[in-house]
Amino acid sequence: MYRTHNCGELSLKDIEKKVILSGWIQKIRNLGSLFFIDIRDYFGITQLIVSKKSVKENFSLEKEFLIKVEGKVVERLSKNYNIPTGEIEILVFHIDLLNSSLFPPFTIENKTDGNEEMRMIYRYLDIRRNPIKNNLIIRHNLVLETRNFLSKNGFLEIETPVLINDTPEGARSFVVPSRTHPNKFYALAQSPQLFKQLLMIGGIDKYFQIVKCFRDEDSRSDRQIEFTQIDCEMSFVEEHDVLVFFEYFIKHIFKKIKNIQLDSFPRISYSDAIKMYGTDSPDIRFSMSFVELNDLVKIKNISLLKEQEFVIGIKIKKCHDIHNNDKINCFLKTIENKNFFWIRYLHNQTLLSSNQNFLNEKILKIFVKYFKALPGDLLFFSYGKKIKTRKELGKIRLKIADFFNLKDPKIFKPLWITDLPLLKWEERSKKYKSVHHPFTSPKEEDIHLLEKCPKNIRSKSYDLIINGVEIGSGSIRIHNKNIQNLIFKHLGFSKREIESRFGFFIKAFEYGVPPHGGIAFGLDRLVNILEGNKNIKNFIAFPKNNYGKDLMINAPSLLEKEKLKELHFR
Structure with a gap:
């Protein structure tokens, strides 16, 4: 014993x-x-x-x-x-x-002296530490709760193939050479997208799968080349049905795992998110939405700014470091964009600006009044070309939140981003590409734009954003064969390509496709944000590094010549 x-x-x-x-x-x-x-x-x-x-x-x-x-x-x-x-x-x-044991390469304590590379080489030792072990327990509990919740709500867990044909889903696929079929390849599934749609065609009412997916793209702190999805699909639903149910699901998970009661999730259209925050994944724990100032600068005849294509600003309420010149200056050095300025409204009602050349006392007071600023508030402004200006101020907004500690890790603010563009133009290939995937349904009222202005078509798609991180993404799918063929056409697929890549799928459209839609959540990201962590590797038993390498087993590795011969490589 x-x-x-x-x-x-x-x-x-x-x-x-x-x-x-x-x-x-x-x-x-x-x-x-x-x-x-x-x-x-x-x-x-x-x-x-x-x-x-x-x-x-x-x-x-x-x-x-x-x-x-x-x-x-x-x-x-x-x-x-x-x-x-x-x-x-x-x-x-x-x-x-x-x-017995060799002396460990790093201390096996809660706070270790091992760097990330060393801990990944000896991951089995890292797992002995409580932080990693407990992360894996939390992940297990999340998976268990997910499986139980979806099962109780009528979802059937079904496995789909991992070795499939290469299909365009937005990222590069990993390919696997076939030994028994010379010069032919499988692709590792980027997602179960087509198979879960086929399950709906097969009469399955609700499906889910906790599934490994593979994408040949750069790894980073919130992305791995192999990752796990909570993949779901439902028949006979509209967009509202999906959003209501999965808001209920996320609220349930937060309550069970963290005992946190979430508020209702606001819904913001993609265009409004870009307009208000300069990004399609805004962090709304802090307000600081953009205020457009073009009309103001023209009415008030503010030189320099009135000549700009676009002028916007944000307000930081009650900035605790408003009087700390060293800290403010230190922060300003982190901003690479030169087309910006700021106004500090000190507690003694003094107004300070980063640009005294064109911002006199009168102009400063105009902006302070327009923003309804109070002593202690800090105003930031950006100007230039419209798209770039929004994007740059979006970055500044996040830097401000980080620098002035406005991101409370104990607060969670989910929201839905809806009505994402259906297509985006790729200059290099000179053709349109799907924003989500080619099976996303366009909004009915925008279908007429396919011939005139495809880039303005909105889709029946939605992303779940929590604290500025995309946690889930989904859409209502196309269930009309004519519309599906029309989308393929605008993506530049020839009839031959459609038949070779999607022939089996298009054939299924002849047999009565139900209206259906779904969503997939990144399990690694979800557990990571639940625990307020900044690196999903801490919640994966054996992760890859940021270059896609497994440092412990030294993968990927070279194949021996005999093995290459078996696979018909010379």
Whole structure:
């Protein structure tokens, strides 16, 4: 028997019990005739008292050695109330070495000295640390809660193929050569998109899958080349039905996992999001929406600005560092855009500006009055070409929030972005590309724009944004064959390409396609934001680095010549 109890469960009620524990050595304190050892397993830590008399000669113990001990539970004199077992310790009668260990390359503590690269090379050691282990437990609980919730609401969990044909879904696909079909390739699925739509055609009413997806694109802190989606689809629904149900789902998850009651999710159109925040994934924990100033600068005849194509500004209310010149100047150095200026409204009602050349006292007062600013407020302005100006002020807005600590990690503000563009023009290929994917339904009232102005067509699509991060994305799908063919045509697909890539799918349209729609949530991102973390790698057992490499197993790697021959590579 390796253990009668685990290292996280014994307490005062177990005093005088004889127990067997097994685990790794966390700490050793040598007091001469006695050793105090902290032994650790998955469940927790227990302190041991080991007499040197009970240890064989030449018997060496070090950190991370795996031991089995037999002993008696006794009350601890110097109690540690920070751990569940902190009121007891084990008086050891017998100790066995189960396995020795090399000295670990970094400290296996909550706060480690290991950098990310080292921890990824030795990920199995990193998982022994409570922060990573607990992250994996939280992820498990989220998956379990998701599976139970969707199942109880009539969704059927169905697996779809991973090895498929290459289809255009917005990113590059990983390809897998076929040994039995020379010069032919599978693609690793970027998502189960076509298969879940086929399930709706097959009469499945509601589907879900917690599924691995693969995209050959650059990794970063919130993206991996292989990632996990909570993938869902529903028949006989409109956009409103999907948004209402999955708002309910997200609220349920936050309540169950974090005991947080979320407010109702506002819905903002894509065009309004760009207009108000300069981005399609705005963080609305802090207000600071854009105020357009073109009419004002023309009416007030403000030189320089009245000649600009676009002028906008934002207000930061009650800036705590309004009088801190060093901090303000330090922040200004982080802004690369030169077409901006600011106004500080000090508590003594003095007005300061970053540009005294054209901003006199009269002009400053015009802006202060227009923004209804109060002493302690800070105003930022940007000007220039319309698209660039909005984008640049959007970046400044986020820098302001970071620099002045306006992003409260304990506050969660979800919102839906709706009516995203159906198509976007790609200058390099000189053709339109789907913003979501080619199976997204256009809004009926915009279909007539296909021939005249495709870029202005809005889609029945929606993104879920939480604290400035895209957590989910979905749409109502096309269920009319003529519209689907029309979209393919505007994406530049020839009849031959449509047949070779989507022939099976178009054929299914001949057999009565129900109206349907769905959404996919990034599981890695969702658990990451639930825990207020900044790196999804911390919630993935064996992640890739930012270059798409697995440093532990050294993948990707070269193939031997014989293997390449099998796959018909010369």
